[in-house]
Amino acid sequence: MTDGVVERSRPRDRILETARDMFHKHGIKGVGVDAITEAAGTNKMTLYRHFESKDELIVECLRANAAKAGAMWEAFEVEFPGDKLAQLHAWVRKAAAMLNADGRGCDMANAAAELTEPDHPARLVIKELKEAQRHRLVTLCRDAGIGQAELLADTLSLLFEGARVSVQTVGTEGPSTQFVRMAEGLIASFRAR
Amino acid sequence: MTDGVVERSRPRDRILETARDMFHKHGIKGVGVDAITEAAGTNKMTLYRHFESKDELIVECLRANAAKAGAMWEAFEVEFPGDKLAQLHAWVRKAAAMLNADGRGCDMANAAAELTEPDHPARLVIKELKEAQRHRLVTLCRDAGIGQAELLADTLSLLFEGARVSVQTVGTEGPSTQFVRMAEGLIASFRAR
DNA sequence: TTGCATAGTTACAGACCGGTAACACCCTAG
DNA sequence: CTAGGGTGTTACCGGTCTGTAACTATGCAA
Numbered sequence: 305m306t307d308g309v310v311e312r313s314r315p316r317d318r319i320l321e322t323a324r325d326m327f328h329k330h331g332i333k334g335v336g337v338d339a340i341t342e343a344a345g346t347n348k349m350t351l352y353r354h355f356e357s358k359d360e361l362i363v364e365c366l367r368a369n370a371a372k373a374g375a376m377w378e379a380f381e382v383e384f385p386g387d388k389l390a391q392l393h394a395w396v397r398k399a400a401a402m403l404n405a406d407g408r409g410c411d412m413a414n415a416a417a418e419l420t421e422p423d424h425p426a427r428l429v430i431k432e433l434k435e436a437q438r439h440r441l442v443t444l445c446r447d448a449g450i451g452q453a454e455l456l457a458d459t460l461s462l463l464f465e466g467a468r469v470s471v472q473t474v475g476t477e478g479p480s481t482q483f484v485r486m487a488e489g490l491i492a493s494f495r496a497r
Numbered sequence: 498m499t500d501g502v503v504e505r506s507r508p509r510d511r512i513l514e515t516a517r518d519m520f521h522k523h524g525i526k527g528v529g530v531d532a533i534t535e536a537a538g539t540n541k542m543t544l545y546r547h548f549e550s551k552d553e554l555i556v557e558c559l560r561a562n563a564a565k566a567g568a569m570w571e572a573f574e575v576e577f578p579g580d581k582l583a584q585l586h587a588w589v590r591k592a593a594a595m596l597n598a599d600g601r602g603c604d605m606a607n608a609a610a611e612l613t614e615p616d617h618p619a620r621l622v623i624k625e626l627k628e629a630q631r632h633r634l635v636t637l638c639r640d641a642g643i644g645q646a647e648l649l650a651d652t653l654s655l656l657f658e659g660a661r662v663s664v665q666t667v668g669t670e671g672p673s674t675q676f677v678r679m680a681e682g683l684i685a686s687f688r689a690r
Numbered sequence: 691t692t693g694c695a696t697a698g699t700t701a702c703a704g705a706c707c708g709g710t711a712a713c714a715c716c717c718t719a720g
Numbered sequence: 721c722t723a724g725g726g727t728g729t730t731a732c733c734g735g736t737c738t739g740t741a742a743c744t745a746t747g748c749a750a
Contacts (some may be wrong), residue, residue: 416662469661530708546726
């Protein structure tokens with residue numbers, strides 16, 4: 305009946321979680337703070353007691369997304385401790401699963417598309433986050449003993465990014481269906497050198 | 498001094514051209530019809546005499562983008578008549594040039610990120626356009642005598658799409674710098690089979 | 691019980707949004 | 721010269737947006 309998020313937690317957490325969900329589904333400019341607070345079972349005043357503006361709320365949501373992404377990487381290490389190659393394949397599977405999860409692309413990329421002001425506070429966060437993810441993937445490839453780790457990581461990264469926007473434009477039946485095949489082929493090809 | 502677009506042409510054309518430019522730079526929801534008409538040197542009433550709603554204007558802008566993209570493909574055929582492989586390489590160069598043109602990604606993809614309503618009239622146009630471009634690239638690869646043309650075309654397509662969003666998130670110094678290298682490497686690899 | 695921080699409520703400000711009505715203007719075709 | 725279509729101008733409608741003020745209710749801790 306309730307939204308699940310509303311349950312019993314502190315208002316700040318409910319607002320953050322609800323905002324993340326609504327920004328993801330409807331875009332940032334497509335959601336007003338009134339709608340967020342109502343869905344979070346609270347009100348606008350409370351939101352502005354915890355976040356000094358909508359922009360700050362946006363930034364906080366993006367940071368929360370990054371934290372979730374970080375947890376994902378740690379899960380790879382837990383599942384395949386020390387086996388970097390297995391972790392790389394796990395990343396491919398996880399990425400493919402995300403493609404079929406819902407028709408929305410990457411929250412960071414979508415935010416970058418919407419927030420066009422070059423000095424918007426969110427842009428800095430987005431850039432940091434994307435660079436951190438890139439670094440993680442490069443490190444993983446290198447530690448897996450693959451030559452030209454940067455090139456492989458960047459290629460995989462662009463493929464995944466492209467697949468996410470492809471899902472958003474033409475749906476899950478488009479070029480993104482071949483993502484796993486492409487990624488695995490690339491990894492095999494780089495390892496063979 | 499003036500915007501260039503304003504010059505002397507029929508109001509409808511000025512509105513369309515100005516809207517395309519502003520949507521591209523500031524996003525769709527980031528631009529109001531008042532701002533468009535003012536920049537186009539006209540007024541809101543005239544806009545609504547030519548377009549029945551902002552949504553229709555959006556759709557018309559996307560179609561205009563598609564027309565420009567179509568002209569690009571024809572230019573390849575004119576420059577390298579019959580030489581499909583040369584046209585494919587020309588596509589790679591053109592794509593790379595677009596990456597460094599400005600920090601904004603693909604208008605279609607950005608529109609898809611913003612217009613989240615599943616039955617928004619623009620979504621249909623976006624899907625058609627993206628599918629048309631995919632078909633063109635597949636045909637080009639096949640006519641260039643490459644085996645697994647679909648897989649190569651889809652891979653190149655995802656790489657390019659990913660590179661465009663990468664430029665938008667981390668800038669031109671990110672993974673997208675390797676785009677040409679990746680694309681050329683893929684083409685060579687597919688041709689060798 | 692008293693005191694205080696947190697949260698909810700109502701109302702509002704000021705700006706902007708998409709869209710329309712009514713009317714004045716010009717340019718060109720007949 | 722005149723009629724009419726395309727255009728410009730002004731004012732407006734109802735709605736929504738972010739953000740704030742002032743006040744009330746709640747729950748917990750000393």
